[in-house]
Amino acid sequence: MIRAYLEKLGRMAEKFVDTAGLMSIMLFQAAVHAFTPPIKFRNIFKQMEFVGVQSLFVVILTGSFTGMVLALQSFNALKRFGAESLVGPTVALSMARELGPVLTGLMVTGRAGSAMATELGTMRVTEQIDALVTMAVNPVKYLVVPRVIAGVLMFPLLAIITDFVGVLGGYFVGVKLLGINPGVYIGRTIDFVQVSDIFAGLYKSIVFGLITTLVASYNGFYAYGGAEGVGRAATNSVVTASVMILVSDYLMSSFMV
Amino acid sequence: MGMIKISNLKKFFGTKRVLDGVDLEIDKGKITVIIGRSGEGKSVLIKHIIGLLRPDDGQIFLEGQEISSMSERDWGEVRKRFGMLFQGAALFDSMTVGENVGFPLKEHTDLADEDIMKIVGDKLRRVGLVGVEHMMPAELSGGMKKRVGLARAIVMDPEIVLFDEPTTGLDPIMSDSIADLVLDTQRSLQTTYILITHDIPFTYKIADKIAMLHEGRIIEQGTVEEMKNNPNPVVKQFLEGRAEGPIKVY
Ligand SMILES: Nc1ncnc2c1ncn2[C@@H]1O[C@H](COP(=O)(O)OP(=O)(O)OP(=O)(O)O)[C@@H](O)[C@H]1O
Ligand SMILES: [Mg+2]
Numbered sequence: 232m233i234r235a236y237l238e239k240l241g242r243m244a245e246k247f248v249d250t251a252g253l254m255s256i257m258l259f260q261a262a263v264h265a266f267t268p269p270i271k272f273r274n275i276f277k278q279m280e281f282v283g284v285q286s287l288f289v290v291i292l293t294g295s296f297t298g299m300v301l302a303l304q305s306f307n308a309l310k311r312f313g314a315e316s317l318v319g320p321t322v323a324l325s326m327a328r329e330l331g332p333v334l335t336g337l338m339v340t341g342r343a344g345s346a347m348a349t350e351l352g353t354m355r356v357t358e359q360i361d362a363l364v365t366m367a368v369n370p371v372k373y374l375v376v377p378r379v380i381a382g383v384l385m386f387p388l389l390a391i392i393t394d395f396v397g398v399l400g401g402y403f404v405g406v407k408l409l410g411i412n413p414g415v416y417i418g419r420t421i422d423f424v425q426v427s428d429i430f431a432g433l434y435k436s437i438v439f440g441l442i443t444t445l446v447a448s449y450n451g452f453y454a455y456g457g458a459e460g461v462g463r464a465a466t467n468s469v470v471t472a473s474v475m476i477l478v479s480d481y482l483m484s485s486f487m488v
Numbered sequence: 489m490g491m492i493k494i495s496n497l498k499k500f501f502g503t504k505r506v507l508d509g510v511d512l513e514i515d516k517g518k519i520t521v522i523i524g525r526s527g528e529g530k531s532v533l534i535k536h537i538i539g540l541l542r543p544d545d546g547q548i549f550l551e552g553q554e555i556s557s558m559s560e561r562d563w564g565e566v567r568k569r570f571g572m573l574f575q576g577a578a579l580f581d582s583m584t585v586g587e588n589v590g591f592p593l594k595e596h597t598d599l600a601d602e603d604i605m606k607i608v609g610d611k612l613r614r615v616g617l618v619g620v621e622h623m624m625p626a627e628l629s630g631g632m633k634k635r636v637g638l639a640r641a642i643v644m645d646p647e648i649v650l651f652d653e654p655t656t657g658l659d660p661i662m663s664d665s666i667a668d669l670v671l672d673t674q675r676s677l678q679t680t681y682i683l684i685t686h687d688i689p690f691t692y693k694i695a696d697k698i699a700m701l702h703e704g705r706i707i708e709q710g711t712v713e714e715m716k717n718n719p720n721p722v723v724k725q726f727l728e729g730r731a732e733g734p735i736k737v738y
Contacts, residue, residue: 361574362572369564
């Protein structure tokens with residue numbers, strides 16, 4: 232009983248080490264290939280469009296509603312101390328430092344990360360990746376590098392947009408619905424929020440972009456077992472990337488304070 | 489002369505033994521056809537020749553150089569000498585037919601797009617496809633996909649061509665014209681061919697050498713005439729396509 236349990240634990244640990252190892256190798260290879268010419272600009276732009284432009288709608292939707300609910304909740308809480316004027320900075324700081332990057336990360340992982348894992352997984356099980364290899368094209372350079380670059384560049388941009396619409400949503404609820412004085416709302420926000428707060432969020436976004444695209448690429452690349460395997464790759468990549476985003480967010484927050 | 493030499497090649501998947509000591513020489517500028525029952529490991533064998541799979545034991549030599557133990561980086565250059573058709577065609581489904589066929593040219597040459605499209609059109613015509621450049625692979629029939637895969641495999645005029653079941657899914661007339669294409673490029677470009685097929689008339693038309701893979705080894709090999717007269721009952725049964733014989737269908 233205990234033995235079986237320990238064996239299972241051992242296998243899980245082994246698998247974890249394997250995965251971490253292979254993913255590190257992929258990251259290393261991607262980093263090397265990212266800077267060795269020829270650089271595939273066309274592929275990079277295509278992925279930037281896919282990760283960035285096509286995520287705009289979902290990101291704007293999440294950002295604005297999050298800003299709105301933040302304003303509502305913080306108004307209710309701050310009212311008890313007579314500090315309604317701090318709704319603006321509360322919304323802005325939460326968005327910039329935490330929710331902008333994290334929500335963008337999670338939403339785009341769900342949307343683009345799963346699609347990437349599915350696409351690469353399909354390419355793997357239908358031997359398209361093998362076909363690339365036989366044509367003397369390095370699949371990491373051709374497939375992984377553009378996706379990782381797109382993630383690292385587009386996640387911060389998307390996070391800024393999330394921040395921005397979140398603050399707008401907060402303003403709308405705070406000022407238009409809850410009746411906070413607009414001058415006070417804006418003034419306090421400007422007083423309290425610093426450029427470094429925004430940057431703190433952007434650094435996180437870069438890391439999240441890397442996590443999402445690398446995890447998706449890894450899962451797609453090592454997919455096996457037909458359609459079921461492709462589905463498993465997509466699910467795994469969303470779950471793994473989401474957990475990694477939340478854990479790394481905590482770690483980075485505790486370092487950046 | 490042996491251009492490619494396979495020596496005692498063994499491959500396991502888990503505990504399942506697929507190749508159990510394959511010995512085979514592929515002659516330069518000749519057409520070698522590998523036959524054998526479904527699931528015997530023919531596809532696995534040619535994937536070793538182009539370095540997609542690594543042997544568990546044994547070696548493969550290309551012009552005397554051991555390629556089976558080469559690093560992935562060195563393989564990059566060697567693979568440019570090869571063209572391969574996969575059993576399932578393996579077309580890039582995010583690209584048009586034209587982009588698929590032109591892909592190796594785009595990646596490895598400095599040709600202008602118009603020149604690439606001209607070569608692509610020419611190769612597609614040779615496999616009996618006209619005006620399909622802008623179609624997506626999903627819009628093609630099985631036999632059309634196969635032919636696009638054929639065109640892509642030969643677009644760079646490679647020295648060594650590996651075809652995994654080039655005529656499966658093609659009508660007999662098309663099969664025959666693929667045979668002509670193979671013979672034609674062999675004569676004009678001295679291309680070395682390694683083909684896997686279950687198509688016996690096709691094999692008889694083109695093969696310089698037939699090798700039969702059975703239970704993990706090459707059990708018999710020889711010219712068309714030699715194989716037709718081969719007394720081995722396994723070969724006889726296979727080439728005559730009979731259900732009764734030493735090979736059992738369970
Ligand atoms: N990646 C793999 N993992 C595990 N087993 C494999 C793998 N690839 C092939 N096999 C096994 O190896 C054996 C040989 O497969 P292979 O595809 O080479 O057969 P084949 O001779 O090409 O058959 P067919 O004529 O049907 O194409 C099969 O039993 C198959 O199950
Ligand atoms: Mg096969």
